[in-house]
Amino acid sequence: MPTKIPKFILIALALICFRAQADTYTVTTLGDAAGSCTGASPNFSCTTLRAAIDEANATIAVDDTIVFNVSGTITLLSTLPTVTDTVVINGSNVVSIASGAFETLTFEDPEADNSQLLNLGFTGTVDPASTVRVNGASNMLLQGNTFVMGATTGSAILVSNSDNVTTNNNHVSGGVYSINYYNTASSPYLASPAYNGTITNNTVTGGSSGIALFTADNILVDGNTITNSTGSGIRLGMQFDGPYGSSNNTITNNTVTGGSGAGVSVTGYGGGVQMGVFNNNLIRGNTLTNNSGSGVLLPSTGLIQTNGNVITGNVITGNRGDGVNITGTNAANNIIYANSNISGNLGLGVDLAGNGVTPNDAGDVDTGPNGV
Template identity: 30%
Template sequence: MKSQQIRRWFYAIAPALLLSSLLAALSSQAVALGAPSVTFIVNSNNDANDGTCDVTHCSLREAINAANASAAVVDTITFNIGGGGTQTIAPTSALPAITDPATIDGTTQPGYAGAPLIELDGTNAGAGVNGLNISAENSTVKSLVINRFGGSGIVLTTGGGNVIVGSFIGTNVAGDADLGNGMDGIQIASGSGLNIIGGSRPAGPCVSPCNLISGNDDVGILISGGSGNLIRGNLVGTDVNGTSPLGNTFDGIGIVGSIHNMIGGPSKNVGNIIAFNGFHGVSVREDASTENQILSNSIYGNAQLGIDLGNDDVPTPNDDDDVDTGPNNNQNYPRIAWATSWDRRVRVTLDSAPNTTFLIQVFETQPCDRNRYGEGKKLIGSKNVTTNATGYVALTLKVKRFVKNRQITATATDPNYNTSEFSKCRRAS
């Protein structure tokens, strides 16, 4: 029953999230709750803790402690350090976990103009220490730079419904150099669900709600046991412009033992750029990881597969009638029969479950992986198709313009939101 409730909630709100800003949604929630709020202003970049947060002195450590102790439903931590501009906070030990709902708002630092100014530098925090540990539900992190912690940049546990926007996790303040955290960039663990990482992304450099999650020593974003999470509009493995490599050491995004997550979404403006990572672009591991949509992303330049179902480092072969189980039910991928650039047509076939409707997404890419399977750099077309009684369908798609001699690849997503790996490439004529 819980799984069904998560699925209904998740897919009911997804279209709305595409049409309204995350901040407006949060504001509406606060109004509906009628919740009092207390604001704690961080006015010092040192790590002192004398037990109070006031106009004389308030460190981030003191502000988190005060927010945790507050009786307000949702507290806000803002910043007004020095004369404004970039400020670095270097904790000398682990910061307190956020155990009561709070918004940590880096956009309030004077001089903020779209790029984060508040840096959390974990160099001196200790081995294995995470940047922020959030166990409270309905908390928000806005526009922080979190780097050089021995553990992960942000860890979400237990509570769900959290939002992370506009933050650089694993880079310098400029977003153009690797200052990675020792483990994951963002880790969603211990059943934390219904979290939102990012949002719709405008063209150009990564600005809020886009997050830059690059340079970390493990996975960029790891979802372990959480359900109903939305990961959209982020740059994972690139610099702030989404063009130069700052890859995470392992996968860009990893899903382990988790269901009903959405990586990207049905429209291009919520797709993530997932590139230059040391293993897979997106990996879906363990048989329990099903119904995970991977849609409209730009995935390219990763060392292994663009999408890997099973974390076995090789393409998962198609099977007759697609009756197997496994990560995302090992959904069969389509086949590209031909692609002609002069009239923008692509011929696609799919062998999968009989009498079933699938979403086919077609991508242009260059080059293919060494095994001749694709990654999908540029989404050029999408269409719903229905297989016949034998599980077969063939169609010719009219797509957006693509370049002769580039490679074409595709994915298939079933009605239960299981997305396949990328298909074998076909060179466009």
């Protein structure tokens, strides 16, 4: 007797097959009016980028692509529509977007999973809001984009409450936190702050912190070049108070130079009593040179804990602080070994208490800095 397949499975298979068909929306002008799209699936012509996003959002069963056959700058009159469907937007390095005093583009919630933003330019953002934001959308790719930010502007790329977002080969100048991955305190994100994201091969110049991870775990930060930050080049912090720091991150093969703060640092989020856990981060193979602070700064003041972090294989030279500075009483079992070159720093090569040379402690039965 033939096996009867349940109806709901047939419907699901049909939807999967249907979604595999992709529509392409080609933007034909640099205008920013509501606009319209004409044509038939799979090819549409749209008078504005705004119209293309609206049309792509309306086809929830189709993965869409937005491309351009025009070059130049689109000057926005307001924030673009939020992307709420899977879409690939490819500027082909010929189109830039001038946003002014508002957030430019947001990819929102699981409906925008698997979206891509490729080869677009962004200029003129002056508001504290971010230029591109990913919120609750996973498995996304942000690649080959260029951001020119104001000195007090928010993030060029802000990834919040999202899993497995890749930020690769973007060029950013300015901004407060140029590339920022973080988790909020609201449910369900508080219960599951895993990200598994990737930040690789980006170039960041200026800005407060080149790359910031706030309550973000399992992020690979690799091969980025960060210069002339007004704060730390790479900053691990807390988005909110509680035992939810940034842990299990891999920070490798980055170059951080010429900044006004530390090369790599751990910090809280503001005033008051802070509790944060920053454990098991790997800081390896980085070049941290000529920064005004320490090469690597791991403070453990108040209720902030820094435990089990590994610092190895780095070149840490010419900084105006210590090469590696681990401060406070809540630091333990941090491993510092086989760094390629720690030399020429204004402070100590390795400072375990932030107060100078740690003396020998014969018959050590107490607990000193870093558990020594």
